[in-house]
Structure formats: structure tokens, C-alpha cells
Amino acid sequence: MTTDNEPAATTDPVPSSPPAPTVVVTGSSGWLGQNLVRALVGQRERIRCLVPTDDQAAPLALLSPSIEVVVGDVRDPVTADRLFEGVGPGAAVFHAAAVIHPRRGTREFFDVNVGGTQHVVDRARRAGAARLVHVSSNSPFGVNPSPDHVFTEDSPYDPWLGYGRSKHEAELIVRSAHERGDLPTVIVRAPWFYGPHQPARQSQFFRSVRRGRFPLVGDGTQRRSMAYTGNLVQGLLRAEVADKAPGNAYWIADERPYELREILATVRRALEAEGLPTSGPQWIPLPRLAARAAEQADRLLQRTGRYVQALHVLGELNHTIACDVSRARDELGYRPTVSLEEGMRASIRWCLEHGEQL
């Protein structure tokens, strides 16, 4: 049994190099970033963190004297310069800054996910970084063609809407940097993740599942790969050091995909186990038609540059989005050790410790 935030020791190590003493992390104040930074603290000499606003700087800086915070917009050339200022050659860069649910419309996807990635890749090259690990997503690959299909590293691109197209283009930039010999890069593709340091929308998820109000589309046999933050952080850190990684992309997720109905049932069990009695039915059944309508509406709105989070999430719930982590196991020595129930319990505990009402 592993604790929430420490990366699991691999039982079958693959050839790797020592981790870099200096690390640059973008998206440090985000859900994944917070977990990653905490895993790095105590392990690295210098951790240079990018956050978008001043109020997010102090909590991070307080974590450790090894943390240096840079506040700025990842699209801004000067922010990118400052992020790498005084970072000598040989640093490891983890690029997690991205917009998943934009507040002002689909333009943000491209400005941040593509524009920001380009600046970070460019500065990492100039700084002589040893490796850039880029956090990508399942969205450049769309949805699985059938419920028992899993995405592998050979699956073709099939971007899903605005976010998918932006993450696709970001991957092309990251791959090109490697192929042109500018910078060794690794792409980590993470699906729906869960774990501590989650944003408010995730608390809403727990609240609605607890009361039996979360919708289950169709029969709930659609499968979704999920990644516990601890597993995901382990995957990122393995991608940083494994000798085989540069030039490749890896799916990083929990050991296996879960059926949606299994996810909801497990979350309810986890809530009960953490002392939060559940009520109502397991879920609200929602016909596939409703989810398809939401997806259509999402498509149409995005074509006009608008984004409505609820429609997007509901539309995706109709589909299987599942991946196979075998290659990460083989080449990175990745071992997802936290199970869904354990991970959900850890998330719930984190929420309660931070005063969230679930």
C-alpha cells in the first residue's frame, strides 16, 4: 500500500539516468501540477514553478525553499524567458500548463495549449534542457471505435473537438522539437484523472454521486481509463529518466479501464468508507439520446467559438475512452499501484481535510 503522493518504487527497473537536480514545472498550481511539485520536493535541488497569478505563488513557495515561483502568463514571451532565467543546461522540464475547460471560449484552447507549449519548448531548447516531458491527453485520439477497444501508442490521431485539436497540435510541436534535434521530448497521455488537490468541479462530482444524482448514460458499460494522480506523477517521473523514453509517447493511467457503472459504484463505496453516508439510487439513468444531443450541442457551440462545460462532459459520458498502459510498463517501468477505490478514498480524505463540504 503506497501513500498518496510518493511515487511507487518500481520492482523491475528499466535502464534510466539519474533525475535532474533542477526541474522546471509549468501548470504548477493546477490539479496535476500540485501533485507533481509535492513529489519533487525533497528530491530535487531547484524546482522552478510557473503559476498564472500572484495568489497562487505563496502557497507553493511555502512548500519548500527549493521552490522558486515565477508568476506569469505562459503565452507571454517574457514569462517564458523568466521561467528559464538562470536555469542552466541539463534541467528537466515538465509542461503541464493547459486549459481543459476554458472560461472565455474555445480560443483559449489554442492560445494556451499550443502557444504556451511553443514558448516552453523554445525556451527549454535554448536553456539546453535535458528533457521535456509534455502532459498530453486522450483527446487528440477521440473516442474508442468500440467498447472493448483500447488506445495504444500506435493509435491514429482523431482529435475530439477544440481541446483535442489543440492538444494534437501541441503534440506535433513537441514531437517536432525532438525530431529536429532541438530537445529530447517525451509525451505522456493522461486520461480523466482523480486525486488530491482537485478543483471545485471535482467536489461537485463527489457531492452528486453521494446523493445519487450523477447521470449514468445508457447501460454504463462504456469504459473509461482513469489515472490516480499518484500513478500519473509516477509515470511522469519515469518518463523523465527512462532511457528509452525520448522521442516517444506513452499512455499513463490506472492499471485497467473501468466501466462507468463500476466507477460510480466504487465512488459511493469510497464515500461510505470515509464516513459519508450515501443516499438515493446509485445513479440517474440517462438515455444515450440525451448524451448524444449534448455532444451535438457541444460541437455546434464550439464551432462558433463557445464552450459549455456541462454539455462537453455529458457528451463524453456516452463514449468509451480507454487506453492500454503496457508500453509504459515495459519501457518506463511504470507500475500503477493505487487502485480506484483507494485513490477515490484519498481524494475524499483530501477534500474533507481541506474543508470541502461533500
Added chain:
Amino acid sequence: MGDLTTEVLVIGSGAGGAVTAAALAEAGRTVTVVEEGPWVDPDEHEPFSLAEMVAKYRHRGAGAALGNPPIAYAEGRCVGGSTEINSGLYHRLPEHLAQEWRTTYGIDEFSPEVLDAYADRVESQLSVARLPGAPPPSSAVLERGATKLGWRNVEFARVFSYDEAGRGTKQTMSRTMLPRARAAGATILPDCRVVDLVTRGDRVVAARCRRTHPGGGVERLTIHADHVFVCCGAVHTPALLQRSGIRRNVGNGLKMHPTIKVAARFPHPVDHGDVPMHRVTEFSPFIAIGGSASRRGQVAMALADTGQPIDEAMADWENISTYYAAIRSEGSGRVVAVPGLRSPVVTYSLTEADLSRLARGLVHLGELLLAAGAIELHPSVTGGRVVRRLDELGTWWDQVTRSRANLMTVHLTSSLRMGEDRRRTGTDSFGRVWGFRNLRVNDASLLPDAPGVNPQAAIMAIATRNCDHFLADA
């Protein structure tokens, strides 16, 4: 009312039409070229001057694709077409595009090797060369800035030939392919506009024209031909076909290289005669960065694009040069010939991803120019910030919006597209219009997408290839 009979009628005398006329005339065919525009002596006007715009450009240089935002464009309208007014920059079709287009559109005999062989042939007939000496300051800016940032940049070749003194002459169609065509017996009729094509079943039987005489009179002319090649460019080829009742996959899928600009002020004078030949290729295939014509008139227009007064900056105009970032866009457009209107209506629709790409290109362009020593940057954005320091560049991201971006393009392509996939294309792999046995297109409309580089080279190579196919066939 006149009548003329010929074997091959070529409509349009630009990069596509001139190559077609020369290839077919030299193969022994009887070729007549009709050109809507006038013959203009290539030495008569200074390149990019007002006088040249009046003489050689369609609408005196004013064209606009309607949309949000609208996109300004210009086309040549003269013997030699747009080759008489362009920068002459020459770049073969990138290999990855040849592969991609071949697969996506089902284009036969379209491998990089095949296209390279045709490009070799074209290049042996023109003169394609880099500058013999050092690049002018306006171009050196691009090299200097890119090198400082570690960005890939390259000096493009141009269709120029140089004399012993190092003076260059642009190898336009009126200087190269059209004289060859004439020497091989082709007839060229300027000031002759094709109104429509007369079709019977699967054949075109005639072209109905209006020919303007030097005195001013307009004569109706009907040209009967065994074969017709339409080479009027990505706007006027589909317009003519539509006027003639040919509509399937004609006019949709228009592509441009939407472009955003910066007028950059330097602490030293720069040259204003030539378009820079350096291009920054760091952000290929999505964004290309280069320089534009920067005569006094262009500099003034570029400065005015922020919507601010230009007098102060214009006092220093000799230190100012204009540069651009051009994108390959997700979005596309349409050409629609409207009955009763002489000019087609052109529309273009940009996606949010395109707007973002333009903003990104503008920011990178700004980084480059500051690195090259520019002291003031005026973006082509209404209300756009005049930037003097790197830390001001970030403001441009949110300023590049549909309502404020002032965009243009110099390239227009893809309004028909070639390939065996009939759902996507207006012609087969060799430019034969679907449904017709003797009607072909041989110009920029055939390119399945905007190539991300100046399209002239690709157009000429493809046109030569299509002529070979025609000659083997007919």
C-alpha cells in the same frame, strides 16, 4: 462579332496558363491564349508602385474575401498574370504535402520524385537563383533576429536572373514562358475576357469572349476549340466555370495564407526596393514569417493599420520595413459567381484555432523583430499596442480578435482541387474537370490546400505534369 477556331484554347496567361501554352505549343499544338488583362511592358513600372497597381492588378489591387474578419487580397490582371506582380519567391512543394495530398485526395502520379522531376524541368526553363551577394538590410533583419533566437531561417530562391553586374530581373511569364509559346506559334490575345463557355454534353465547344480594342470598342468573339484549359486563378477559374453552368466542387474549399503584419522601425535606414528573401521556417508548417514590399506607400498603409496617427512614424519612414506572419488555416472559403455581377463574391471563414495561430505568429514575429534590433513595432491590429519592449508583446494575444485583426493574403488556391476522390475534388488527378472530356484546369485552383510556401513553383510543376499527361492522352 468575330469567330476564331483553334486547337487548344488557354484562358489566362499566369503561372499556369503560360506554362501550359509554352508546353503545348512547343509540342506542336495550335495554341491560342486569351488574357483578360492588357499587355504591360514589364519594365514600365516600378514593382509595388501605385502605377503598377493601376496597370497590372485586378481592381487596382483591391480585393476582399468577406467574412469575420474580411481578408484583403490582390490578383494580377495582365499578360503574365500574378507572376508580373509577385515577389518572385520560389519554393518547391514540400515533400510531406505531396505525400499527404496524394493519400488524402487520391492523386495519381504525385510522388515527391515525380514532382521533383517536373520542378527540375521548370527550373531549367526559367532562372531560379539566390541573391549573388549579401542580402539587403530588410532581409538581413530576418536572418539576424532568427539567428539570435536560434530559429531556423533560410534564404528562398527567386525566379530571378542576374547579369554580370549583379542586377536581377524577375523571370515573369511575360519574359519567359509566353515568348517561348509565341516562338512556337502560339497566339496571345490580351484584353480579351471570356464571359462563359458553351458546353454540349460532356464537351466544351466554344468560349464566348469580349475583346476590348485599343480605341475602346468592345468586340464579341467566339472561340471554337478542341480543348480548353482554364487558368484564371483560384478566384476566376471557378467563377468562369460557374458562369458556364459547371458547379460540382467548383468554388468551394478556397484556401489562402491568412497573413498578419508588423511595421517595424529600426534605428537605421533600411531598403525599400525589394521584398525580403529570407523566411523564418521555425514554425512550419503552421506559420511562415517573412518580409513584405515596403515602399513608402506600403509603409504608410501598414502604420495606419493600428488606427493611430502615422505622421510621427512616417517622418522616419526610411527606417521602417514591413514584415508578416502567414498561416495555413483550418478554415476555408468560397467563390460564388453571382448572375448579373461581373465579379464573383469571395468569402472566407477563419476558425478560433486560426485566429489563435495568427496571434501566435504575430507574437513570434514581434520577438524576432525585437531580437533583430527593431525599436518600435506597429501591428496590423486596430487599436493594437505599439510595442517597444519584449514585455509588451504579450498584450497582442488578446488584441488579435475577429473585430480588430487586419488581415490579408497574397496567395489564393484550392478552389477546385485535383484527385480521384470525386467527393472532394473538382478535377481528376491531371486537372480534367469531372464530367468533361476536353475541359481542363491548370492553375492554383488545383492545389488541394494552401502549401505554406509561395505556390508559384508548385503551380508550374503541376501544370507541366498535366500538360505531359494531356499530350500523352490526346
Added chain:
Amino acid sequence: MLWFEREVVGALTTTTDQSIRSSVEAFVDGSLRDWPEHLRLGVAAESVLLGTWAAVRRALGRLPAGDPAALRQQLDRWEHSPIGPVRSYVRAMKSLVIMAEHDMLAKGAV
């Protein structure tokens, strides 16, 4: 060329050189004639609308009559209008005038 277009060109042309001013007006006139019909019609319609609006404002004393500088300022405001076609109108007229005027000034200077 419509009356308001003549006024606009006059207001936008900055040089005091009369021969250049006439040439600029002639260039704009020729250009507008040469434009694609739908664009020309669009500009003409706006010239009528904006010209009428300006005339009304003058009648109300809100816009000084016979004052090219005041018209110039109004045009500058319209260039930042939230209405797309209004912005495009000003930009189109400005482009024509600026290109012509500065090209002619360059020729004159040589």
C-alpha cells in the same frame, strides 16, 4: 464618386500640395469604379448612410461643417466602431488615400 466620398478623401489627405490632392482624389475615384461591384455598392451604401448621419449632426451643430479636421476625427472614431462594416469602410477609404498620397509623395521627393 459620391459627395461624401469626396469629402472623406479630402479629410484624409494630409498634404497641402494641390496637385497631389487632385491626383489622390482621381486615384480613389478610378479605384472605386474599378472595384468588384458588390464591394463598391457596399461602400456606396455606407457613404450614403454615414454621409447622411454626418449631415444630420452638422444640422444639429454637433459636427462642425466645412471642417475637414473634425470629419477626420469622426472618421478616426468610426475606425474603432463596434460595427464591422463601419470600421471596414474607414479602413478601405484610408488605405486608398494613404497608398496614393504616400506613393505620390515618394515620387515627388525622388
